[in-house]
Amino acid sequence: MQRWEQMLYMKQMRRTIDAYHLIEPGDRILVGLSGGKDSGLLFHALSELSRFSGYHFEVAALTVVHGMTESLDSLIQYGQKAERQIYLHQEAFANRLQASEADGFSACYTCARMRKGILKRFAKANAFNKIALGHTRDDFLETMLMNVMQHGRLAGIPPITREKSSEGAGVIIRPLLLVDEKSITKAVETLKLPIIKSTCPYSAEKARKTADDLIGKLEAVLPGFSEQWITALQNMDTTRLL
Numbered sequence: 093m094q095r096w097e098q099m100l101y102m103k104q105m106r107r108t109i110d111a112y113h114l115i116e117p118g119d120r121i122l123v124g125l126s127g128g129k130d131s132g133l134l135f136h137a138l139s140e141l142s143r144f145s146g147y148h149f150e151v152a153a154l155t156v157v158h159g160m161t162e163s164l165d166s167l168i169q170y171g172q173k174a175e176r177q178i179y180l181h182q183e184a185f186a187n188r189l190q191a192s193e194a195d196g197f198s199a200c201y202t203c204a205r206m207r208k209g210i211l212k213r214f215a216k217a218n219a220f221n222k223i224a225l226g227h228t229r230d231d232f233l234e235t236m237l238m239n240v241m242q243h244g245r246l247a248g249i250p251p252i253t254r255e256k257s258s259e260g261a262g263v264i265i266r267p268l269l270l271v272d273e274k275s276i277t278k279a280v281e282t283l284k285l286p287i288i289k290s291t292c293p294y295s296a297e298k299a300r301k302t303a304d305d306l307i308g309k310l311e312a313v314l315p316g317f318s319e320q321w322i323t324a325l326q327n328m329d330t331t332r333l334l
């Protein structure tokens with residue numbers, strides 16, 4: 093792989109950070125690290141950025157160990173070798189959510205809420221003022237399609253959210269929001285970052301899979317469609333909308 097290809101994700105991430113003012117000097121950023129490739133690359137990229145650039149911020153990661161992943165050993169070894177701070181929060185709630193799915197709960201929704209609550213409380217207790225999540229351009233487009241298909245609403249995922257709640261640190265940033273999954277996969281392979289497999293039975297959520305398939309079909313007919321969609325959203329002509 094060419095060097096420019098390896099660095100493509102970094103260029104796209106920096107552009108997003110600058111365009112939406114995601115990072116300010118003095119920030120203490122806690123990355124939600126699932127063990128998957130997106131947040132794995134996010135943690136690596138922010139760690140590099142904090143060491144070699146003029147952004148002046150600190151970064152560490154928290155993994156919520158909810159009981160639905162394979163062994164975390166390689167992640168822990170990576171943290172020690174690269175001298176990167178990875179905290180672990182052990183709370184095996186995921187099995188209980190599976191059991192309650194039968195009662196009409198959405199396990200994925202509840203799991204995401206619980207993880208977010210844990211991240212927020214940890215951030216507050218340890219003086220982190222921002223939480224960074226690994227959502228990508230593909231997550232953004234899938235969410236947008238799902239919102240149209242399921243709720244008749246045009247909404248994606250914002251690059252920065254400022255939430256007020258009793259749980260604490262309410263600023264959530266998504267520096268990979270305009271980075272495509274292909275660049276992420278390539279970078280993770282080249283950098284040999286550790287990837288922990290999820291054992292969650294819901295990880296291929298049906299509605300998200302449908303949205304993903306649809307985007308794949310559009311890309312096959314119209315190469316560059318995803319990029320063009322993002323460009324269109326940044327150039328909205330509100331005088332011609334309803």
Ligand SMILES: Nc1ncnc2c1ncn2[C@@H]1O[C@H](COP(=O)(O)OP(=O)(O)OP(=O)(O)O)[C@@H](O)[C@H]1O
Pocket residue numbers: 123124125126127128129130131132154155156157158207224225226227231
């Ligand atoms: N167990 C966890 N502990 C800490 N943060 C998490 C955990 N699971 C998810 N997150 C955070 O929430 C984000 C969105 O979660 P989601 O399950 O949609 O992940 P994803 O899109 O598959 O990304 P990844 O490749 O990072 O797992 C992740 O990118 C990560 O930042």
